[in-house]
Amino acid sequence: MSDDEILETLDWRGNMVDCAACAHRDRRIDPETPPETVSNPDGKPAGRCQPRRACVHDRYAKRIQRFFEWNADLAAEHLGHPYFEVRANAARFAPIFQLPRLIEDPDETVRATLARRLPRRLLLKLRDDPDREVRIAVAARLEDADLAPLMRDPDCSVRMRVVRRIPEGMLPAMMHDEDPEVRVEVARRVAMDWLPSLAWDDSPRVRLVVAQRLPPAKLHVLLRDADWMVRLAVAGRIDIDQLDPLFDDPEDEVRAIARQRRQGRAIANDLPPL
Numbered sequence: 001m002s003d004d005e006i007l008e009t010l011d012w013r014g015n016m017v018d019c020a021a022c023a024h025r026d027r028r029i030d031p032e033t034p035p036e037t038v039s040n041p042d043g044k045p046a047g048r049c050q051p052r053r054a055c056v057h058d059r060y061a062k063r064i065q066r067f068f069e070w071n072a073d074l075a076a077e078h079l080g081h082p083y084f085e086v087r088a089n090a091a092r093f094a095p096i097f098q099l100p101r102l103i104e105d106p107d108e109t110v111r112a113t114l115a116r117r118l119p120r121r122l123l124l125k126l127r128d129d130p131d132r133e134v135r136i137a138v139a140a141r142l143e144d145a146d147l148a149p150l151m152r153d154p155d156c157s158v159r160m161r162v163v164r165r166i167p168e169g170m171l172p173a174m175m176h177d178e179d180p181e182v183r184v185e186v187a188r189r190v191a192m193d194w195l196p197s198l199a200w201d202d203s204p205r206v207r208l209v210v211a212q213r214l215p216p217a218k219l220h221v222l223l224r225d226a227d228w229m230v231r232l233a234v235a236g237r238i239d240i241d242q243l244d245p246l247f248d249d250p251e252d253e254v255r256a257i258a259r260q261r262r263q264g265r266a267i268a269n270d271l272p273p274l
Contacts, residue, residue, distance in 0.1 A: 009051055012059040012083040022057065024049055027071065061085045068093045088113045112137045120146070136161050156182060163189070184209055196221065204230055211237070228254060236267055 009017040019025055027048045049055055054066040056078060068075050068089050075093035078086050084107035091099055091113040100122055105111055108131035115126050115137035124146065126138050132155040139150050139161040148170070150162045156179040163174050163185045171190040177183050180203035187198050187209035196218060198210050204227035211222050211233035219238040225231050228251040235246050235257040246258035260267050 009055065010059050011057045012085070014059075017051070017055060017057045019051060022049075024056065024071070024074065056086060059083075059085075061089065065089045065092070084109055091117070108134055115141070132158060139165065160185060180205060187213070208233055232257060235261070 011017050019028055022028075029048050029050050048070050049067055053063060054070050055063050056067045056071075056074070058064060058067075064085050068078075072093040075090040076095060076098045078090040079094055079098060079102060081087050081090065084105075087102065087105065087107070088109045091102060091110060096117060096119070099114055099118060102110055102114055103118075103122065103125055105114075108129075111126060111129060111131065111134045115123060115129075115134050118126070120142070123138055123141060126134055127142070127146075127149060129135050129138070135150065135153060135155065135158045139147060139153075139158055142150070143165065144167055147162050147166050150158055151166070151170070151174055153159050153162070159174070159177060159179065159182050163171065163177075163182055166174075168189060168191055171186050172194050174182060174186050175190065175194065175198060177186070180201075183198070183201060183203060183206045187195065187201075187206050190198070192213070192215075195210055195213055198206055199214075199221045201207055201210070204225075207222065207225060207227065207230045211219065211225075211230050214222075216237050216239045219234045220242050222230055222234045223238070223242070223245045225234070228249075231246065231249060231251065231254045235243070235249075235254050238246075240261055243258045243262055246254055247262075249255050249258070257267055
């Protein structure tokens, strides 16, 4: 028996669940009955609930979710339920035209569920939501110019989702983002014409991506980089006739790569991936 089945059946207020008083008691099946064996006369799966497994009154989200998976036709009538887990799970299965009433729901879990389902014109209403998880969900679905206001979102996780989705032409506007991880993502995607500007970024991780992407003929700008991993990447890619400054590099590995390349020997590519 799984943990999901042995937990006691308490509702969200901490009271015992009373199947006899439930409006859906006609859908109840015995706890020992395999639910996949229950069907309507036409052979289609029957709406059902099962104590300790699928119950809309249970306090555990997994059991509530399973109830609506089995009884999607009941989702709309539970959108106004006082327990946020019921509203959130009902919103996953209710018809989309029923969902706008929840846009100003007090719970962020409910609003995040809406953000994964609402059409664009309604999704825009959640773009300035106070909760970061809701805005992340919004950013994962909006496109192009609709993402522009989120490029300056106060949360770096939202901006990271944005920088992975905006068109290439919008990336230069995020080259100076305050978070280095966001700038790393910019460096991975930005057009080659803009990439040299990031060669002087404060973050060595950003400069490493630049060293891995710039054409060999332009890598001389990073020959004297302060970070040895950046110089190592340069040593493995720069044109051979520009290797000379690296023969005196303070790092043994950088010097070794420079010598191997001058001697025409193959080198192992053990640098981290872009």
